[in-house]
Amino acid sequence: MAVKMFRKCPDSGLYFHKSAESLMKAHAVLGVVYLLIGGVLGLLVAATRAPSIHLLSAEAFYTALTAHGTAILIYWIIFFEIAVLYFASSTLLRCRPATPGLGWLGFLLMLIGSVMTMVAFARGNSSVMFTSYVPMPAEPIFYLGLILFAVGALIGCFIFLGTLVIAKREKTYDGSVPLVTFGAVTACIIAIFTIASGAAILLPTLLWSVGLISNIDPAIYRLFWWGMGHSSQQINVSAHVAVWYAIAAILFGARPMSEKVSRGAFLLYILFLQLASAHHLLVDAGISSTWKVFNTSYAMYLAVLASMIHGLTVPGAIEVAQRKKGYTNGLFEWLRKAPWGNPVFSGMFMSLIVFGFIGGITGVVMGTEQINLIIHNTIFVPGHFHATVAVGTTLAFMAITYFLIPVLFRRELIMPGMAKWQPYIFTAGMLLLILFMLGAGTLGVPRRHWDINFADAAMQYQFAGSAVAMMGVAGMGGILAAVGGGMFCLIAVGSLVFGRRLDPGASLFSSFGLPMADSCYNVETPDRLERTPIESTGSSGHAVEAKGTFVLALVFLASFVVYFFINAKYLSSLWKLG
């Protein structure tokens, strides 16, 4: 007798497999737990960097900063990404997951590994920042924890690939995999490269920390570490771009403008992102300019091109879909009439705008070999990557969570009024934090620094008053962003516990990773996933152009060019260096 393992969500039409959905829930929930921990730490860090508050002691600050980076950038994001991988394979392809038992092993390793590092931080002897540059030593359990976590994540990646193979063999879908799954494949391939690079450096570092290896070359460490550290950011980009496409499809029924362009852009990520790790080493000694220029530009700019393409095609797809629905007035009616009160949309769209306009532009500018001289290790850098990961990735994941709570967890959102405001509050806070860190960094304020007034130093140096003031505003922004992040955690966890059950089988335990009641799973084999119907509306395909999006893209390009040359001008005022 065949067992019924699938359920069909009556609201979305998605099929969830019993084992896969439990894994998805467990990973997503743990991700949110780390977002909460990391967010509280971020609040403490931001309140310390605001000179007028200067909350924590120096030691506590450096520990909190190490834990903030690790918990939120690595654990929140990667736990959630593994959930995305299960969703993009098992759910979207209507396929049973490969070896779900191993999936739980992977989950367990990630859990244990992450807890080990957090314990190391709490013990206080591993405040080395998440980059853990040698020869500054952390405790062995810190490196071991990271390695276990990485192995767990790797298992998740292989299950994803295995699931794709099963789906292909069992013909659960027709034609090629959907674009969103394709994006997840990109993320997965980059993840495997990333973890290999991380293993290549963290294993020797672990041996070094227990005394089995006497020396690790710090420059080589940086090269390999960034092979992991940078590429892992590309996992995030691929994953959140896939989420953007998914949300565009869910809310608007948007189809990619053309499959070829969107998929080609994902392919560019795979081909060129790895080399871009070089932009972390632009002002390192012992590496030639030729190497730096080749690796950052040849590679990075083609990956940049890919992001610029997605930046056009995601809103472009929405615009085309909206225009077909009749929002055809002027350039922007499609955007004005979008569901701005729905956090799934507002979160996704602000993620896209802030990622592109702020994260993208600042990233490329500071990744220019010579311009890096005026930016390296200033607080500009955290300004940049809060635009990419804290708004770009995190807000996109928050947005899709609002969709998943009813669909995957079968709970109604609690406090929908608050949910409506949450993306705006988070983004407003983040924008203050980001823009003022960028500003202070341009004036030279260092990152990872407890006291820019140098009260305990043997000498004195006074940063410009405006720089100190900007750090104050950034701190206020950080507090507001933390409030916005807290609202998200409250709504998400609150809904899982107290939200109205949309399905009688959605028990408390099933919110946290146990399967729902057996009776919920009443489908043995889902219907095959059919190809997108050929252009639905009568109008001859290409008549609908995304003009508004194109104008937005030109505004983006103009900002990019202007900002680049402003920085080049600033660079030219420096001492002569050669």
Added chain:
Amino acid sequence: MSLTPPSQILWWKEPIHRIEITWIIIALAWCLVLFLWMPYWHVFGNQNLSNEAYRIKPEAFEAKAKAMADKYTVRKETKMDIPVVKPPAGSDVYLVSRMWQWWPILELEKDKSYRLHISSLDWQHGLSIQPVNINAQIIPGYELVMNVTPNQTGEYGVVCNEFCGVGHHTMLGKIYVK
């Protein structure tokens, strides 16, 4: 839809939208400008990080810096009596970074060039000359040689902007340009 397989089996043969191809061409052109700007600046720009670097043992670097300080110290400053060193224009100048100090204090002349050697004796540090805002990673075991020509007089702070332990924020040095 992006959640379902492409409608065409041969999706890579579909035509693409006009604005897509236009944007790809514009964006690619801009990427090429960004790329060409870097070699351009190497030839025509005045601010490039030199490619000169050596492997060196911390003791050897410290010895070279001491020798320079012994020869050219003009006075001592701060309660730690840190030497202020005024090396001749055009000479090799050494700046030691270690927990948690930039040593010694340098006194340079405006519009004169120096070969500034920097290395770390212990962990990684971050050279950050303020307010002019020149930054570089300082890695133990590697001696970075920068050719610098200060273009403005003043008192410059040397901040450490790579986390280097719990005294990181006290690591402050000084360069005078006269």
